[in-house]
Amino acid sequence: MSLPIYLIGARGCGKTTVGQALALALGYDFCDTDHYLQQARQQTVADIVAIEGWAGFRAREAESLKAVTAASKVIATGGGMVLAEENRLYMREHGRVIYLNANALVLAARLEAYPLADQRPTLTGRPVAEEMVEVLAARDALYQLAAHHIIDAMQTPDAVVNQIVSSLSLARAS
Known part of the structure; x- marks a missing residue:
């Protein structure tokens, strides 16, 4: 049985794009925790945050992580999934964790090139380039x-x- 593969990293690093291609290459299923959460709740991330706050969203995000974990699955996680130690430990114990690392300027350029109407609300209230520097630093x-x-x-x-x-x-x- 093949362990799940968790893709982690900041918004714009390519978790969904790479995840879909990786799943195809490996013959695995693919799931994006944000998409799963939005479908399960019938709400956008922005709606969940507006109603429950970031703490409520993070709790739902952790529930989604556990719900989608399965063998032979590539799982693209939300950028903040690693904020909770419980999530970090869960992913490390249940699968292989891949950090898709990119610098803030690349992330900002990608996000600005492909703006999504349902993109997450800003974490800092700053322009995307400044936000990505701050998010990566944290x-x-x-x-x-x-x-x-x-x-x-x-x-x-x-x-x-x-x-x-x-x-x-x-x-x-090895």
Whole structure:
């Protein structure tokens, strides 16, 4: 039985895009915890935050993580999934955790190039480039702490998938 693969990283690092391609390459199922949560609640992330606050959203996010975890599944997590130690430990204990690492300027450029109407509400109230610098400063150590593998996500999605597959193969061989 193959362990689930959790993709972690900041908004815009490619968790969903890479996750779908990785699942296809491995013959795994794919799930995005944010999409799962929104479907289960019939609300957008922004709506959940507006009604329950960030703490309520984070609690629902943790529930979603556990609900979608299954063997042979690639799981794209929300960028803040690592904020709760419980989530970091859960992912490390139940699967392989891949940190898709990209710098703040790349993340901001991606988010600005593909603005989504249902994108999460701002965490800081600042422009996206400033927010990404602040978010990475606060979360990078948590991403690294949670990760079994750190992957350079500033490459093409195909290159990122190839790097992940290689990292997982090397880990199995050792």
